[in-house]
Amino acid sequence: MFSFTKEQKVFEISGISIGGQPGMYPTVLFGGLFFKGEPDFDDAKRHILTILELSKQTGTPVIPDFFIRKVEYIQPIISLIEKVLPKKHPFSIDVIEPSIKIETLERLDEEKLLSRMIYNSIHIGITKEETEALQKHTPEMALVVAFNPKDRSPDGKIEVLENSAHLIDTGLLELARKIGIEKILIDTAALSPGENSGAAIAALPVIKEEYGLPTGCAIHNVVEKSRWLNDFPFAKKTVDVASNNAIPLFGGDYAIFGPIENAEIVIPLIAWQDILISEYAENYFGVSPIASHPRRKLLK
Amino acid sequence: MIEDYYPWGGEFTACSPKGCVAVVLLNIQYNPPESVAIYGRLKTENIGIEKIIANTISNPYIRFLILCGDDIRGHRSGASLLALHKNGIDHNHRIIEAPGAIPYIENLKEEAIKRFQAQLNVVDLIGEKEKEKIDEIIADCARKEPSSFGEPYIAIRIKPEATVSLTDKRALHSRIIFDYLGNVKKRGE
Numbered sequence: 001m002f003s004f005t006k007e008q009k010v011f012e013i014s015g016i017s018i019g020g021q022p023g024m025y026p027t028v029l030f031g032g033l034f035f036k037g038e039p040d041f042d043d044a045k046r047h048i049l050t051i052l053e054l055s056k057q058t059g060t061p062v063i064p065d066f067f068i069r070k071v072e073y074i075q076p077i078i079s080l081i082e083k084v085l086p087k088k089h090p091f092s093i094d095v096i097e098p099s100i101k102i103e104t105l106e107r108l109d110e111e112k113l114l115s116r117m118i119y120n121s122i123h124i125g126i127t128k129e130e131t132e133a134l135q136k137h138t139p140e141m142a143l144v145v146a147f148n149p150k151d152r153s154p155d156g157k158i159e160v161l162e163n164s165a166h167l168i169d170t171g172l173l174e175l176a177r178k179i180g181i182e183k184i185l186i187d188t189a190a191l192s193p194g195e196n197s198g199a200a201i202a203a204l205p206v207i208k209e210e211y212g213l214p215t216g217c218a219i220h221n222v223v224e225k226s227r228w229l230n231d232f233p234f235a236k237k238t239v240d241v242a243s244n245n246a247i248p249l250f251g252g253d254y255a256i257f258g259p260i261e262n263a264e265i266v267i268p269l270i271a272w273q274d275i276l277i278s279e280y281a282e283n284y285f286g287v288s289p290i291a292s293h294p295r296r297k298l299l300k
Numbered sequence: 301m302i303e304d305y306y307p308w309g310g311e312f313t314a315c316s317p318k319g320c321v322a323v324v325l326l327n328i329q330y331n332p333p334e335s336v337a338i339y340g341r342l343k344t345e346n347i348g349i350e351k352i353i354a355n356t357i358s359n360p361y362i363r364f365l366i367l368c369g370d371d372i373r374g375h376r377s378g379a380s381l382l383a384l385h386k387n388g389i390d391h392n393h394r395i396i397e398a399p400g401a402i403p404y405i406e407n408l409k410e411e412a413i414k415r416f417q418a419q420l421n422v423v424d425l426i427g428e429k430e431k432e433k434i435d436e437i438i439a440d441c442a443r444k445e446p447s448s449f450g451e452p453y454i455a456i457r458i459k460p461e462a463t464v465s466l467t468d469k470r471a472l473h474s475r476i477i478f479d480y481l482g483n484v485k486k487r488g489e
Contacts, residue, residue, distance in 0.1 A: 002482040005489070069373060096374025096401065125401030149346045149404040150393070154473050167392055167404060194309070195347060206473045209484045227311055251484070284482065 001277055002205070002251060003285040006212045011183040013141050014090040014116045016061045017290070018185060019214030019253050023281025026274050026293050027248045028216075029267065030065040030092055030120075031260035039073055045084050047260045052086070054263060058271040059297035062263065065092040065120060065256060074104050078111055092118035092143070102133040109137035121145045121187060122176055124160060124167050131179060138180045144172050146203070147189035152196040154203035157188055158210060173211070185254065188217040192225040204252040216254035219243045224258065241265045245273050271298060305338075306355040308456050312340030320363045321441050322356050322420075326378045328369025328429050335442060337362045343372060345380040345400030350407050352381065353416045354456050360419065360449035364441040368425040368434050376400040378426045385422045388413055412455040419449040 003021055010019040018028045031051055033044050051062040064085070066077050081091055093108070095101045108114050114137060121143035122134075134142075146157035148165045156165070163171045176184050186207055190200035200217045207215045223229065223240040230236065241262055244255040248270065257266045271294035278295040281287040289295050305317055319337035332339045337359060342348045356362045365385075371378040380400035387396035389410070395403040405413065423441065428434060472478065477485050 002478060002484050005483055005485045098374075098401070123402065147402065149402060150406045154475065158475075167394070192347075202473055205484050206475050209476045209486055 001249075001280045001284075003281065003287065004205070004209050004212070004251065006209050008208065008212045009214065011141060011185070011214060013118065013183065014088045016063065016090055021281070021285070021287050022248070022251050023274075023278040023285070023287040023289060024293075025253070025290055026060050027252070027270050028254040029060060029062045029244075029263075029270060030218075030254065030256040031062055031263045031266075032065045032067060032094070032256070032258055033260050034069065034073070034077070035067045035259065039076065041076060041080055044080060044260075047263065048080075048084050051260065051263045051267070052089075054267040057297075058267055059292045059294040060267050060271045060274065062267060063090050063092055063118065064260065065094055067094045068100055068104055069097075071100055071103060074100070074107055078107055078113070081113065082111065088116075090116045090118060090141075092120045094120040098127045098130050101130055105133050105137040105139070108139075114138065115140050117141070118143065118185070119181075122172060122179075122181075123147055124149075124164050124172065126168070126175070131175070134179045134181070141183040141185065142176055142181045143185045143187045144176050145187045145189050146172070146207070147191075152189075152191055153199050154188075154206040157199070157203050158207065161186065161207075161211070184213055186211065186213050186215040187256075188215060188252075190217045190219050190221045193222060197222040201246045201250050201252075204247065204250040208251055208253075214253040216247055216252045216256065218256035218258070219246060220256065220258035237262070237265075241269060244270060248273050248277055275299065305359045305452075307358055307454055308351050308354040310340065310351050310355065312338050312355065314338050317359070318361045319442070320361055320444075320446050321438050322352075322362045322365050323434075323438070324352060324365060324367045324378070324381065326367065326369035326371055326426065330368065330429070330431055330434065332438060333435060336438060342367075342377045342381065343375065345372075345375045345377040345395075345398065345403040346405065347407075348377055349381050349384060349395075349403075350405055353384075353405075353408055353412060357412060357415045357419055357453040357455060360452055363419065363421060363446040363449065364423055365420045366423040366425055366434070366437060366441070368428050370429070371426050374401055382422060382424055382426075384413065385417055385420065388417065408455050412453060415453045419453075 055062045117139040119139040119142040123145040148156040148160035188200040188203040247255045275295040278289045321336040323332045323339035376399040380398035380403040383398040384395045
């Protein structure tokens with residue numbers, strides 16, 4: 001447990017704050033929906049209600065992360081957001097296909113939902129059309145992924161944030177700001193085992209000390225790609241869930257924890273971890289947690 | 301030893317070491333026949349493609365690379381691999397005319413890519429998911445009985461060695477230090 005010398009920024013979106021010194025704000029969780037197969041909206045509704053309830057109970061903020069795989073899913077997913085999520089609750093949208101990204105931005109703008117949206121994500125594969133669409137329909141917050149195909153170390157991740165490793169004209173942070181996004185969350189790009197997967201965790205304190213920006217990652221991806229774990233089905237889920245602990249322990253601010261089905265385990269786990277960090281951070285560094293922190297909610 | 305033929309390792313199935321066909325599985329549930337040299341899934345348009353190159357040019361008996369199944373959404377890894385074979389990479393190491401999101405080849409020398417282009421005939425079956433049809437094409441390739449391309453080309457070899465090389469600078473990372481009070485500071489400040 002530690003404290004950063006660099007001033008740490010805290011960004012707020014629809015009532016949820018992300019960032020700051022370890023121990024002050026709870027770790028924010030992103031739970032993924034619709035990553036596999038056809039979307040099941042009844043199931044999604046059930047899971048969203050569960051995370052809202054657990055979040056209320058523990059103080060750990062949880063944001064649903066909607067994966068949009070096909071154009072025809074855009075409208076029903078927007079309807080789900082409007083009907084099921086509270087009017088002041090943020091959400092994030094994860095799309096790979098550039099054309100679907102653009103259409104989703106347009107539709108969210110029409111529905112006046114961009115102020116609650118976290119764009120997942122800006123990376124060096126950004127197209128000219130995507131940049132223009134983001135300038136026209138600017139989301140409140142965006143994840144900027146520090147994936148550098150040339151260098152997967154923490155230094156390489158900083159290089160891509162600074163100058164895009166010269167793969168595109170502008171550094172990713174400058175690009176996001178040029179688009180008009182000030183609330184930037186840095187994603188340290190967790191890669192497969194064998195591809196310097198540990199660098200995503202080691203980069204957390206390095207990048208926070210470098211920029212003071214909220215930083216996290218989807219360490220769950222490393223577990224998912226650890227195929228050898230398929231031979232240990234009982235352990236796999238535990239490893240998947242527990243991997244998220246490394247993020248707050250290394251000073252990170254948020255965890256994209258994978259399938260929302262794991263929320264019932266991940267939320268209390270991270271609440272527990274945050275309490276541990278907060279107790280020390282307050283006693284030693286004098287960093288007190290906010291009123292909604294799990295330590296205040298759960299330790300009476 | 302499998303490691304001798306495929307030095308990068310990875311998630312693939314090695315079958316007949318002297319088979320002339322390698323099969324790249326995109327979005328498809330299919331197990332190629334045991335007569336092929338190697339098969340495995342391709343997910344990403346950068347590291348995934350690099351592994352395929354390294355693990356095919358290392359076995360000179362492999363002369364055909366068959367891509368089958370629907371392409372990977374967004375990544376367009378299959379089409380990016382075709383583009384690499386056809387066009388190579390530009391000065392920025394980007395695959396020329398690749399449709400994928402981040403199609404960069406960073407861990408292989410240009411020589412390895414040239415070897416890949418020369419050694420392998422790529423068979424584009426992207427979109428094809430019928431087992432019988434793919435089996436037939438594999439059999440067609442095998443019937444041609446192409447000769448070996450010569451010496452293996454070892455682009456990358458992962459050597460499992462236990463070594464320790466620690467310096468104070470690398471306590472966590474050379475950019476930051478933790479002082480004894482637990483404060484994180486940028487080095488040199």
